Amino acid sequence: MPGSAPGPGQQTGGDVGTVRVLGPIDLVVTEPTVAVIGANGSGKSTLVRLLNGLVTPSAGTVTVHGLDAAEDTSAVRARTGFVFTDPLVQLVMPTAGEDLELSLRRTHRRRGDRRAAAVALLEEHGLGGLAHRSIYDLSGGQRQRLALASVLATDPVLLVADEPTTLLDLEWTLQVQELLLSLPGTGRCAQLVYTTHDLDFAAQAERCLVVAGGRIAHDAPGPAAVDWYRRDVQSRRSGPGVRP
Incomplete structure (x- = not known):
């Protein structure tokens, strides 16, 4: 990040005027569900954005x-779906139906077939009857479910979700979490990697990475990693100079 000053927990990079956001990290991730947790600014989002080429490493390699x-960004993105925190970042068409049709262009060449498939997918994702609804007239939960449906319509092998439930109410949070955790092993989807501040959600992952200061501070099954993170935060909060 040229010209940036280091944030909390960050270090200056190897070149003048740069900040090291993440690394060094040596990591192999094969589990079907992997959560990534840690403080704001710790490097979680940067870590998962490396997985589809949204961010490229300044040193080393990322193999997906x-x-x-x-080097093979297009091929990686053809196999990797990415869900952002704010669905409006990735919903690009005026209506819900048109956005799904955009994702279906590769698999449904005829417009009529795409439209029918989009309507069926909307029904499947609890958005039936909303094909002609403006994306700006959808609720936050409906937008996130539509964003998920649009990504899943591309049939990814790897699904990456960056804090996918942060902006949602409880009902939509539970719906999206249940859908995400059910995906590995269905269709082509073999793996889910997600960042979250919801520790109950993180504890449901088979593996959980705790990121701090741009490094992996702890790596364990979901429940154990969450317990370690809670203890670590409480320990630091009870240290000298920290107000209760």
């Missing part, structure tokens, strides 16, 4: 299912 994410 045998493909180099920096």
